Amino acid sequence: MAANKHDDSVIEASKAIVASLPPMKDLTTDNITENVHAINSQTPDPRLKYLLDRLVVHLHELARETRLSTDEWMAGIMFLTSVGQICTDVRQEFILLSDVLGLSLLVDSIDHPKPPNSTEGTVLGPFHTHEAPHSSLGSDISSDPDGEPCLVVCTLKDVSGKPIEGAKIDVWETDSKGFYDVQYKERDGPDGRAVLTSDKNGDFFFKAIVPVPYPIPHDGPVGKLLKLLKRHPYRPSHMHFMFAKDGFDPLITALYLRNDPFESSDAVFGVKDSLVVELGKVNAEQAKKYDVKEGSALIEYAFVLVTDQEAQELREKKAMEAMKAQGRKMKMWKGLPIPDLD
Amino acid sequence: MAANKHDDSVIEASKAIVASLPPMKDLTTDNITENVHAINSQTPDPRLKYLLDRLVVHLHELARETRLSTDEWMAGIMFLTSVGQICTDVRQEFILLSDVLGLSLLVDSIDHPKPPNSTEGTVLGPFHTHEAPHSSLGSDISSDPDGEPCLVVCTLKDVSGKPIEGAKIDVWETDSKGFYDVQYKERDGPDGRAVLTSDKNGDFFFKAIVPVPYPIPHDGPVGKLLKLLKRHPYRPSHMHFMFAKDGFDPLITALYLRNDPFESSDAVFGVKDSLVVELGKVNAEQAKKYDVKEGSALIEYAFVLVTDQEAQELREKKAMEAMKAQGRKMKMWKGLPIPDLD
Incomplete structure (x- = not known):
């Protein structure tokens, strides 16, 4: 950006990526989600792919369920921006946000199950x-x-x-x-x-x-x-x-x-x-x-x-139980669940 | 914070709020969501209440479905922080994030339906x-x-x-x-x-x-x-x-x-x-x-x-159709859906 010249190698690499993608145009309320999945599915990391898949589903469902207005969306954009901007080396407002929404407690419970x-x-x-x-x-x-x-x-x-x-x-x-x-x-x-x-x-x-x-x-x-x-x-x-x-x-x-x-x-x-x-x-x-x-x-x-081993066994047991209850066929990969496509 | 003295009126007002709240303790993977709803339901704004309700459900479901690890959570916190920190008067990285996740297109489609x-x-x-x-x-x-x-x-x-x-x-x-x-x-x-x-x-x-x-x-x-x-x-x-x-x-x-x-x-x-x-x-x-x-x-x-009127009628019609398809009993409030509790 400083030089204000786009890197020519990026456009060539981008054209190569396009050739491997399904064409996507005329995206609507009804088909946007599957198209975002398709384009995100290029990643070789199965865990990242699963995380993005679920993130996009929930983000889009949130907008669809609430019929999120442009004004509300912009208010959200400005809110998240201000949360990021107030962060310093000694103030972490996103952790605070996660805390007051109950997410921090939930993640700790999931990741560190206790006998x-x-x-x-x-x-x-x-x-x-x-x-x-x-x-x-x-x-x-x-x-x-x-x-x-x-x-x-x-x-x-x-x-x-x-x-x-x-x-x-x-x-x-x-x-x-x-x-x-x-x-x-x-x-x-x-x-x-x-x-x-x-x-x-x-x-x-x-x-x-x-x-x-x-x-x-x-x-x-x-x-x-x-x-x-x-x-x-x-x-x-x-x-x-x-x-x-x-x-x-x-x-x-x-x-x-x-x-x-x-x-x-x-x-x-x-x-x-x-x-x-x-x-x-x-x-x-x-x-x-x-x-x-x-x-x-x-x-x-x-x-x-x-012990690490006790915790990992309990974590995996609870993960597989949760996946089963959701009707998802999953397997463990580096200690975390990913879809079992076999 | 500058003065490093907490405002005494805030603690008194906070104690008054506590008296009106259901007690919440011992929160787990299974009961955290309903408790966050309970505490968020104090707001007199029915639209904000509905938005927060759905936001918390989807945020928690995302963590539960993926068994989000503490490391992944922290990576997410740091990612969002960096998105906020790079924003300036002339660079809006959160809009960019919304754009590449398909959310911007979706919100425009919902809010501005076109005949x-x-x-x-x-x-x-x-x-x-x-x-x-x-x-x-x-x-x-x-x-x-x-x-x-x-x-x-x-x-x-x-x-x-x-x-x-x-x-x-x-x-x-x-x-x-x-x-x-x-x-x-x-x-x-x-x-x-x-x-x-x-x-x-x-x-x-x-x-x-x-x-x-x-x-x-x-x-x-x-x-x-x-x-x-x-x-x-x-x-x-x-x-x-x-x-x-x-x-x-x-x-x-x-x-x-x-x-x-x-x-x-x-x-x-x-x-x-x-x-x-x-x-x-x-x-x-x-x-x-x-x-x-x-x-x-x-x-x-x-x-x-x-026209405004054409757009609003179409928006409301599509909103009510979507709510019905989701099995939710809703009504319109200031042009946007909220739960119909009557």
Whole structure:
């Protein structure tokens, strides 16, 4: 574009592609979908082909079912544009949009099915970063002097009860005002977040602050949408956890505080009862062991990871069940379903 | 956010909203959709409610049907973000995305149904601007010295054959290299575009250049998608027209040249046979009348607009037929369908 000359090789390659395509002209409400499929079916990637096939079907059905008007279509175009334009290195409005539409929770449920005896997952949210420092166990992850100190003491095991040593654990939370570090324009580094490693007993512990409820960023297009829908932007008090360990299915989850005003009305649908904890109090023994004040706030939790193999088997089993229920003949390809054309 | 203090009134208003909502927790693959509907149903706008209902159903079904993985979801998030980020005042990548997925053509077909004896519509494309000068009939809209001069002579009538005087007609085309004016970084104003007015006989005419095939912008995310799908980015040679006149349904359309290499393989699905014209030659009489060279290129076309009322009646008739075929009990509200709950 800079040179304002179209590449001659592209037109020649394009003419060659045309020769291999069925002619398409006079497309209407009734035949456009099959023609888009035909032209998209040139891709050699069977998964991409399946994804595009379903995407186009649902996009077109949405327009047909609603008789989408040109004005509404343009409003949608401008909305998506503004969602993209407000994104920065530290703000991900499309994740936020996915969150408030329940898609994030759904994708996590599909991709990380959990056997009954393991820890449930929940939404990642848009505030995870890769810049948290690696901290030693017992570190204080928050520098907020106004936060109520909170000791967090956890265990990490597999489903058979065996401790998991050496797992990488990302934790992140807001400050006492309900803002993540990245929401401050003038910030000099990560705060309210850390990367920890579980010890040989599968234990990990750190000092933090008691989480507070906070609104998701609602000064942008997603906030405008929530307002139009008469929805509130609040998330109940929670602390994020992400676990990674070779051989185990990655777990993205969070702990929520019991009796938060938004416990049953999370703007991003993330709360699961198994992840709701009572805020406890540090006893004398713990106060001494972890060098914190007796009677200060305490969160305790026993996390349980499933192995890669367990997760994959369950994922594939559920996928095949779902495909069967839809009457589709599918097979697995690189761990994901594609149409079985044989 | 700038002040880094959440507005206290928002949390109070949010608590009030919570009280009116059904509690939602422990959301799964199976129950997330109905819960998102419940929370979105607070909006007093019945059309927005219906649009969100269908959007969420299709978005969730897409994830369920494909067993969308977290990696694929994240690839989608990053793709949409890049589509939004490349947009500028003069580049609309979301319209381009809608175009290559066939959505633009579909929405135009739904929203602007045409009786058989009227001119068909087609895709707007991302290159219409509102900065074209109002030009008198016979003006030369292109300053490109390398373009092949082309006289365009058209009539504009209603379906009964009555001339339409005083219609506002936007016309736009690329230069001879296949670029619109806005695709040049250093440009000093509109070129290859004009706004004309039909005369008392419903006639309008202007000097332009013979359109050439060109690729849609393929240096961005949409181009990458086309490449993955083994699709070419070319559009056949065409000239855009947009008509506005009180009492008539707006018409967005284009004329295409017969025997273009991409006539049956438009990257954005826009070609309709009724809009394909043979490139003619200016005869002696025309040469004299329009002050152009005899034998130079000529495009002639007779455009026919439908009235607002005709269009609305046809739109509503087709909408009700489609709703009936889907088994939905609907009614019209401000000209668009919503569920009939009575």
